[in-house]
Amino acid sequence: MITFSRSMLVGGEFLDETTVRFHGILEDHIYAMEIQMDVRIPDGVIAAIEGSMKRYTNPVCPRAVDVLQDAVGVSLREEGWASRIYREIGRKGCQHFAEILIECGRCMDLARMAHDLTPTIAGDPAASTTELANAWLQEHPEVQGSCMAQPTRGSGGAN
């Protein structure tokens, strides 16, 4: 029998070509909470955030909702942004809010890729996603170097 289970859901909504709104939901046997976070695409800055707690373990936990505002101004492009969120939103607020926020932030570039590739794939479903993704990576140096699938341009990995 499963004794513990956690589900995390992230949705990316493009309000316009410069802003993506993330909806993040966490539900597990102990906790249930969600956030909505607007991110500026050009510089990765968190422009707005709100959240709510539905299930938590003690009456002080909901105070962490206000601490979410400390994420405004953090850029998802800055080195160590996730560690900063763990410290400033997690330790000073709620670790689980930090986990949702970081998950949303980590989806930023995949969401951008999906957004940019959708019109092409819709028009030609047989188009190679791999070729389209490689071409997209070539055009977005800010994403390169983050893992084995997104090597720095010129390193001979994806090219």
Place this chain on the structure above:
Amino acid sequence: MTLEFMRNKVVEVEPIDDRGLSVHWRLKDSMLEAGILIKVRVPDLEIVEAEARVDRSPHEQCASAPELVKRIVGVRVSQGLRKIVRGLIGGASGCSELTEGVLECCTAVILHYTVPQIRIGERLTEEQLLEARRALLESNPRMAGSCIAFAPDSPLMQEPGL
């Protein structure tokens, strides 16, 4: 407005017997689909088996990512875990999704042990809860300052002895 990207992650812990836990992790989103299965020995929480798969990805390199996960065998779910796992399978030549997946599996193992404690706490009186909190902080001093509930100015920490 409609969503243009959607991600769904699920992690589940299941006791195998009184000496082990099985942890399944799955990720499915608009671009990726992957899974991890780890087995953890009880009570020392050493990872004794680890396997992964990448079923869908826009990047060809991801096909070799599952092999990385085997490196975590022998690691214990304990302090310093994040740094160890990121060093073994993360970084520019690793896989960020499987790294986070492994860490989420390990978090789930910890929370598997937390659930029964919280259920016990739900049936305690205020006085018993206070005593339980004192005992928790004594056995886990790192909990102090770990979140807003255990911050120095939290009402929960103003009680005598905390």
